[in-house]
Amino acid sequence: MKRTTVDLWVGVFVTAGIVALLVLALKVGNATSVSASDGYLVFGNFQNIGGLKPRAPVKSAGVVVGRVEGIAFDDQKFAAKVTMRLSNAYKFPKDTSASILTSGLLGEQYIGLDAGGDTANLKQGDEIKLTQSAVVLEKIIGQFLYGKASEGGGAK
Amino acid sequence: MIGSLDSSLRHIGHKVVDGVWKLGAIARFSWYVLARSGESARRVQLTLNEIYFSGTLSLIIIIVSGLFVGLVLGLQGYETLKRYGSAEALGTLVALALVRELGPVVSALLFASRAGSAITAKIGIMKSTEQLSAMEMMAVDPFARVLSPIFWGGVISMPLLAAIFSAMGIFGGYLIGVVIIGVDSGAFWSQMQANVDLRDDIWNGVIKSFVFGVAVTLIALFEGYDTPPTAEGVSYAVTRTVVTSALVILALDFVLTSFMFTGV
Numbered sequence: 001m002k003r004t005t006v007d008l009w010v011g012v013f014v015t016a017g018i019v020a021l022l023v024l025a026l027k028v029g030n031a032t033s034v035s036a037s038d039g040y041l042v043f044g045n046f047q048n049i050g051g052l053k054p055r056a057p058v059k060s061a062g063v064v065v066g067r068v069e070g071i072a073f074d075d076q077k078f079a080a081k082v083t084m085r086l087s088n089a090y091k092f093p094k095d096t097s098a099s100i101l102t103s104g105l106l107g108e109q110y111i112g113l114d115a116g117g118d119t120a121n122l123k124q125g126d127e128i129k130l131t132q133s134a135v136v137l138e139k140i141i142g143q144f145l146y147g148k149a150s151e152g153g154g155a156k
Numbered sequence: 157m158i159g160s161l162d163s164s165l166r167h168i169g170h171k172v173v174d175g176v177w178k179l180g181a182i183a184r185f186s187w188y189v190l191a192r193s194g195e196s197a198r199r200v201q202l203t204l205n206e207i208y209f210s211g212t213l214s215l216i217i218i219i220v221s222g223l224f225v226g227l228v229l230g231l232q233g234y235e236t237l238k239r240y241g242s243a244e245a246l247g248t249l250v251a252l253a254l255v256r257e258l259g260p261v262v263s264a265l266l267f268a269s270r271a272g273s274a275i276t277a278k279i280g281i282m283k284s285t286e287q288l289s290a291m292e293m294m295a296v297d298p299f300a301r302v303l304s305p306i307f308w309g310g311v312i313s314m315p316l317l318a319a320i321f322s323a324m325g326i327f328g329g330y331l332i333g334v335v336i337i338g339v340d341s342g343a344f345w346s347q348m349q350a351n352v353d354l355r356d357d358i359w360n361g362v363i364k365s366f367v368f369g370v371a372v373t374l375i376a377l378f379e380g381y382d383t384p385p386t387a388e389g390v391s392y393a394v395t396r397t398v399v400t401s402a403l404v405i406l407a408l409d410f411v412l413t414s415f416m417f418t419g420v
Contacts, residue, residue, distance in 0.1 A: 013313070017317070024326075027349075
């Protein structure tokens with residue numbers, strides 16, 4: 001087949017486009033991190049999840065080990081049921097505790113896992129029993145004001 | 157009084173009927189273009205020529221405008237984010253704005269005014285100088301020989317152009333944010349990677365630009381094919397292509413966005 005200069009330029013263009021797509025996928029997107037269908041599911045019940053969102057990171061010691069898969073309301077326990085997908089590469093003891101933390105003052109919320117001492121590991125479908133809810137700013141301010149008020153009352 | 161009411165009603169009715177008629181004609185036209193794609197796929201060279209024309213030749217304007225949009229986003233984003241003490245989120249802001257919206261939309265608008273107008277002018281002049289009729293006389297199907305390759309050239313070029321636009325824009329944001337202003341390079345990239353999702357953001361952007369490519373190329377082809385065979389007709393058709401494409405791109409963008417980014 002005869003090659004023309006148009007072929008060359010179309011080749012340059014298509015290559016540039018595909019390179020741009022790859023750059024977007026690998027450098028900009030999170031294609032290399034924990035993928036959506038890889039890993040095992042565990043869940044935990046939280047009294048209050050604050051501003052936690054699906055796909056928020058699950059971190060342990062600051063390392064992303066999974067993502068929040070889904071959030072639902074359990075109307076038997078009146079608590080939020082958070083499903084997490086943890087990477088197969090990491091095993092956690094059964095008595096691992098989960099708490100909802102915030103990165104920075106205004107940052108996004110994530111779930112922090114603290115490993116316990118159990119010898120058995122969490123498996124697909126297990127529940128994380130020890131959970132700590134998100135810190136809600138209004139509650140802290142409320143407690144602070146309440147504390148101040150009772151202090152003031154005691155002094156008089 | 158009754159007479160003027162009558163004539164204005166008549167006028168409105170005529171416009172509506174005309175619009176519906178045109179919509180039907182576009183649908184039939186699109187069907188012809190798609191139906192003849194098989195024949196034009198057997199002659200790849202024709203489509204390659206069109207990719208060269210609407211893709212490669214649009215590269216310069218896409219690269220330069222992408223870079224400048226990125227530079228502006230970097231500056232404006234930094235000024236705003238600095239107030240909230242979260243200048244590190246600049247990477248996320250630039251990348252999400254470009255990949256989700258600006259990349260597909262602005263490159264589609266540029267594509268409509270650069271390649272779309274040229275397609276309409278080309279087809280319009282072929283129509284008015286009766287080159288298309290001449291082809292039919294020689295038993296060459298103009299849909300398979302001319303229109304379908306142009307359509308596929310545009311549809312293939314558009315997502316690639318949008319990707320190049322977004323990549324250049326992010327590079328521009330990096331230049332301003334990291335190289336000139338001095339936002340931390342690690343935070344710039346890692347925040348971006350943590351918040352840009354491959355499927356939700358990048359893939360949806362590609363789908364958007366593909367849809368825009370189909371819309372712009374079909375409008376450009378149809379306006380050219382439908383033009384009255386006069387010099388004035390061609391000039392009106394080119395104007396209509398750019399105006400209609402811009403409106404359709406923005407309207408489609410709203411519809412697609414409301415489908416893709418719901419809640420969360």
